[in-house]
Amino acid sequence: MSKRKLARLLQTPAVLLLLVWMLVPLSMTLYFSFIRYVLNNLRRPEWTTPALSNWRGFGNYEFVLDAKDFWFAVQNSLFIVGSILFLTVTLGVLIAILINRAFPGRGIVRVLLISPFFVMPAVNAVLWINMILDPVLGLQGIAIGGINDLITLLKDAPLVGWFFSLWPTLEPISFRATQTSAYAVIIMVTWQWTPFAVLIFMTSLQSEDQQQKEAAVLDGAGAWSQFRFLTLPHLGRPIAIVVMIQAIFHLSLYAEIEIVSRGNGNKNLPYLIGEFANNNIGAASATGIFAVILANIVAIFLLRMIGKTLMD
Amino acid sequence: MGRIVLENVTKKFGDLEVIPPLNLTIEDGEFVVFVGPSGCGKSTLLRLIAGLEEVTSGRILIDGEDVTNIPPSKRGLAMVFQTYALYPHMSVRKNIAFPLRMAGMNEAEQNTRIEAAATALNLTDYLDRKPGQLSGGQRQRVAIGRAIVRDPTAFLFDEPLSNLDAALRVGMRLEISEMHKKLKTTMIYVTHDQVEAMTMADKIVVLQSGRVEQVGSPLDLYREPRNAFVAGFIGSPKMNFIDGEKAGTLGAHTIGVRPEHVQICPKGEGDVWQGKVGVAEHLGSDTFIHVHGIDGCDPMTVRAGGEVKINHGDTVYLSAQMDQIHKFDSEGHRVS
Numbered sequence: 001m002s003k004r005k006l007a008r009l010l011q012t013p014a015v016l017l018l019l020v021w022m023l024v025p026l027s028m029t030l031y032f033s034f035i036r037y038v039l040n041n042l043r044r045p046e047w048t049t050p051a052l053s054n055w056r057g058f059g060n061y062e063f064v065l066d067a068k069d070f071w072f073a074v075q076n077s078l079f080i081v082g083s084i085l086f087l088t089v090t091l092g093v094l095i096a097i098l099i100n101r102a103f104p105g106r107g108i109v110r111v112l113l114i115s116p117f118f119v120m121p122a123v124n125a126v127l128w129i130n131m132i133l134d135p136v137l138g139l140q141g142i143a144i145g146g147i148n149d150l151i152t153l154l155k156d157a158p159l160v161g162w163f164f165s166l167w168p169t170l171e172p173i174s175f176r177a178t179q180t181s182a183y184a185v186i187i188m189v190t191w192q193w194t195p196f197a198v199l200i201f202m203t204s205l206q207s208e209d210q211q212q213k214e215a216a217v218l219d220g221a222g223a224w225s226q227f228r229f230l231t232l233p234h235l236g237r238p239i240a241i242v243v244m245i246q247a248i249f250h251l252s253l254y255a256e257i258e259i260v261s262r263g264n265g266n267k268n269l270p271y272l273i274g275e276f277a278n279n280n281i282g283a284a285s286a287t288g289i290f291a292v293i294l295a296n297i298v299a300i301f302l303l304r305m306i307g308k309t310l311m312d
Numbered sequence: 313m314g315r316i317v318l319e320n321v322t323k324k325f326g327d328l329e330v331i332p333p334l335n336l337t338i339e340d341g342e343f344v345v346f347v348g349p350s351g352c353g354k355s356t357l358l359r360l361i362a363g364l365e366e367v368t369s370g371r372i373l374i375d376g377e378d379v380t381n382i383p384p385s386k387r388g389l390a391m392v393f394q395t396y397a398l399y400p401h402m403s404v405r406k407n408i409a410f411p412l413r414m415a416g417m418n419e420a421e422q423n424t425r426i427e428a429a430a431t432a433l434n435l436t437d438y439l440d441r442k443p444g445q446l447s448g449g450q451r452q453r454v455a456i457g458r459a460i461v462r463d464p465t466a467f468l469f470d471e472p473l474s475n476l477d478a479a480l481r482v483g484m485r486l487e488i489s490e491m492h493k494k495l496k497t498t499m500i501y502v503t504h505d506q507v508e509a510m511t512m513a514d515k516i517v518v519l520q521s522g523r524v525e526q527v528g529s530p531l532d533l534y535r536e537p538r539n540a541f542v543a544g545f546i547g548s549p550k551m552n553f554i555d556g557e558k559a560g561t562l563g564a565h566t567i568g569v570r571p572e573h574v575q576i577c578p579k580g581e582g583d584v585w586q587g588k589v590g591v592a593e594h595l596g597s598d599t600f601i602h603v604h605g606i607d608g609c610d611p612m613t614v615r616a617g618g619e620v621k622i623n624h625g626d627t628v629y630l631s632a633q634m635d636q637i638h639k640f641d642s643e644g645h646r647v648s
């Protein structure tokens with residue numbers, strides 16, 4: 001047996017395991033998406049066991065496409081992921097550049113910055129929605145209450161009172177409401193994932209060639225030009241990595257959405273799958289396949305965009 | 313124009329004084345080489361002139377104007393780095409265009425200059441490539457191109473050829489020299505290689521621990537080194553230093569004689585030294601013979617003709633051209 005064949009043979013178990021690992025769940029999802037399969041149906045008990053005889057063709061897909069929340073969930077998935085990506089990358093780059101310089105206490109600042117990443121998503125959501133964003137008891141409520149009290153007080157002050165009496169009373173935002181629950185999710189996930197971006201960008205910044213910077217200084221490049229023409233392209237690859245990894249993670253957000261508003265006004269595809277899966281496994285599977293397609297489109301689109309804008 | 317004057321310039325990194333007070337004048341259009349062993353402060357000095365490091369004290373003048381507190385980009389100098397420092401994400405064209413773009417030059421003028429530089433440096437076929445797709449020599453050309461297009465008052469080179477292989481180095485050396493003849497712009501060139509210094513310079517500045525040991529034309533330094541350090545540093549192979557009795561008879565602590573001024577002679581015909589051949593390096597044009605067993609100098613290097621027949625272990629008798637002997641006192645200063 002040639003060396004090459006032996007190597008192939010020895011690789012086989014690993015390759016097979018990986019194939020099974022990935023293909024089995026995907027095939028089962030595909031299979032379920034083409035049959036009628038529900039957990040509970042008194043009139044048609046045969047639908048409660050998966051079988052080829054319950055074949056439904058594209059019926060589940062049609063059902064999902066017609067479901068009232070589907071397109072909203074797709075749109076909302078993209079909105080949430082897009083916003084989080086934009087915010088984490090922007091904040092990540094800015095913070096990474098800020099703490100890349102030497103300053104006293106840098107070690108501690110770095111550890112503190114990374115710490116949100118170690119909080120569990122559900123805990124993160126509970127913390128934010130109850131302790132920070134809550135319009136009455138959270139920091140937001142307290143802060144806005146405080147500002148309102150201060151303005152009321154200043155309205156009676158001599159000289160400047162007339163100015164403050166023009167101010168309205170501020171209303172705290174209720175982040176559990178239909179219109180705002182998506183923003184709450186975006187805020188909390190951004191808070192949690194910015195450290196990840198910072199960490200990756202910081203590592204990359206440290207490998208930036210200092211002589212290139214000096215050459216640019218001599219070439220007359222100011223701070224902005226150095227950032228735009230050297231640092232940003234240098235960060236192109238790490239940004240692509242951060243965007244890809246986060247896109248995959250955030251397309252499947254669930255805990256935050258559940259905890260903030262139980263999906264009121266704020267559903268994404270995974271949440272929709274969860275709702276269908278209460279009974280209709282067939283529809284849930286079809287939605288799952290849509291989610292896979294969406295994830296691929298997003299991935300290809302993002303990679304192209306990053307490659308175009310940063311790498312040239 | 314490009315007359316650069318350093319007045320009592322010093323540089324400290326923390327408590328470490330890298331450049332003690334230093335005075336130096338570089339005339340307009342001169343090709344000046346800073347040469348010295350690694351870590352002697354050549355790069356630091358160049359970076360001080362460029363403005364990439366701030367002087368601890370002293371003044372730097374360019375064409376009579378005090379630039380000590382002027383930022384690097386306003387000094388009108390262009391620098392070529394040892395590691396090329398090309399912008400990896402930009403094509404060769406964009407790399408060369410970068411300083412022009414930063415200066416806000418219009419597109420048409422930019423293109424004329426880029427074309428001219430590319431033609432002069434044989435880069436026309438590579439303008440659309442990225443630096444990563446070029447060889448070391450081509451990268452260094454791009455770096456030089458980026459410097460030329462700016463039409464600077466002076467060029468600063470920091471060991472630009474150190475990362476190239478020997479053959480390429482010789483070629484690039486010539487190209488840079490020719491470029492200087494053509495442009496007649498002041499050039500300051502840093503190297504640790506005395507051959508580069510000797511072949512390229514109008515004026516060599518020999519540095520040791522940040523001190524200027526001697527300034528002069530290559531032949532001045534070769535003929536009349538001011539001290540033993542310069543004598544040993546300039547010239548290849550290195551000068552032979554002989555101390556002890558022989559030096560004493562000539563009224564010096566140490567005497568120095570270059571390998572090319574020592575000859576092999578028959579016994580009894582004016583021979584001064586006798587020794588055994590260790591290694592003979594045959595270069596074809598020359599033979600460098602390392603002779604052992606000579607009092608006060610071991611081994612002594614002798615430069616002989618290419619065809620000389622000599623083997624390991626042979627006993628040889630050596631004489632020296634007495635008018636080519638350099639005498640140094642116990643501190644290494646030249647005595648004449």
Ligand SMILES: Nc1ncnc2c1ncn2[C@@H]1O[C@H](COP(=O)(O)OP(=O)(O)O)[C@@H](O)[C@H]1O
Pocket residue numbers: 325328330348349350351352353354355356357
């Ligand atoms: N940024 C710096 N901080 C501290 N010491 C430095 C720095 N740059 C250079 N040095 C020291 O200054 C001395 C001269 O360095 P350099 O100018 O790079 O030497 P050369 O170019 O002649 O090899 C060396 O001893 C080096 O360690």
Ligand SMILES: [Mg+2]
Pocket residue numbers: 354355356471
């Ligand atoms: Mg150096």
